[in-house]
Amino acid sequence: MSQDALKVAAAERALTYVEPGMRVGLGTGSTAAKFVDALGKKVATGLDVLCVATSEATQSQAEKLGIRMSTLDETPFLDLTVDGADELDGELRLIKGGGGALLREKIVATASGRMIVIADASKKVDLLGAFPLPLEVVPFGLTATRNMITALAADVGCEGDIKVRMLGGGKPFLTDSGNLILDCHFGRIEEPEDLDEALKLIPGVVENGLFIGIADLAVLAGADGVTLLGAENGAEPTSE
Numbered sequence: 001m002s003q004d005a006l007k008v009a010a011a012e013r014a015l016t017y018v019e020p021g022m023r024v025g026l027g028t029g030s031t032a033a034k035f036v037d038a039l040g041k042k043v044a045t046g047l048d049v050l051c052v053a054t055s056e057a058t059q060s061q062a063e064k065l066g067i068r069m070s071t072l073d074e075t076p077f078l079d080l081t082v083d084g085a086d087e088l089d090g091e092l093r094l095i096k097g098g099g100g101a102l103l104r105e106k107i108v109a110t111a112s113g114r115m116i117v118i119a120d121a122s123k124k125v126d127l128l129g130a131f132p133l134p135l136e137v138v139p140f141g142l143t144a145t146r147n148m149i150t151a152l153a154a155d156v157g158c159e160g161d162i163k164v165r166m167l168g169g170g171k172p173f174l175t176d177s178g179n180l181i182l183d184c185h186f187g188r189i190e191e192p193e194d195l196d197e198a199l200k201l202i203p204g205v206v207e208n209g210l211f212i213g214i215a216d217l218a219v220l221a222g223a224d225g226v227t228l229l230g231a232e233n234g235a236e237p238t239s240e
């Protein structure tokens with residue numbers, strides 16, 4: 001089975017958790033896009049859901065498919081968000097942001113009663129960190145912010161190789177919120193909670209790609225079929 005087919009398999013399984021009338025957060029990236037495609041097909045046959053996108057790209061894809069869209073301001077409590085991940089471990093801790101959407105993704109997932117992660121099984125790792133951790137940082141004071149991240153990495157005994165994400169032509173990648181992405185090779189992250197807390201204390205860092213305590217269920221598609229990791233039954237939305 002191709003990686004593409006695995007992404008479709010995970011997306012289609014996640015679709016079985018969507019019920020009529022739900023408010024659904026739509027993730028970003030190639031796997032989340034498969035879910036949006038599958039959801040679009042269901043909507044075309046009559047499923048009524050109201051969705052909030054985690055990026056301009058997903059917004060545009062969903063609109064083209066005729067999915068009824070809202071904003072997080074209009075619909076601040078969602079029942080479910082379905083999104084991809086760059087890595088996940090056995091405790092459903094994730095690295096996200098390979099597509100640069102981590103900030104909106106974290107806001108939307110946190111506003112959801114439940115988050116389901118969809119991925120091909122190769123994304124599951126024992127220890128996070130082979131995938132460089134994306135940080136969304138404000139452009140102002142980039143050098144100072146970067147120095148603080150390097151110092152932090154040294155403190156926690158990490159490698160700390162940091163790269164500004166670039167587009168072609170020497171231009172930096174800008175997020176939907178107009179910020180930069182730093183891809184940080186911290187090496188294997190033994191204590192993700194500690195790193196997350198430490199990164200939150202650096203003023204120029206808007207958000208980091210560690211999602212801890214946010215995902216409830218992972219739907220992983222591999223050669224042997226789909227496996228589930230986490231709680232099959234979701235929590236209630238935090239409020240109406």
Ligand SMILES: O=C[C@H](O)[C@H](O)[C@H](O)COP(=O)(O)O
Binds near residue numbers: 083086097099102
């Ligand atoms: O910023 C992007 C997101 O966090 C994606 O969900 C993540 O990078 C996984 O993307 P993909 O499904 O394309 O591997």
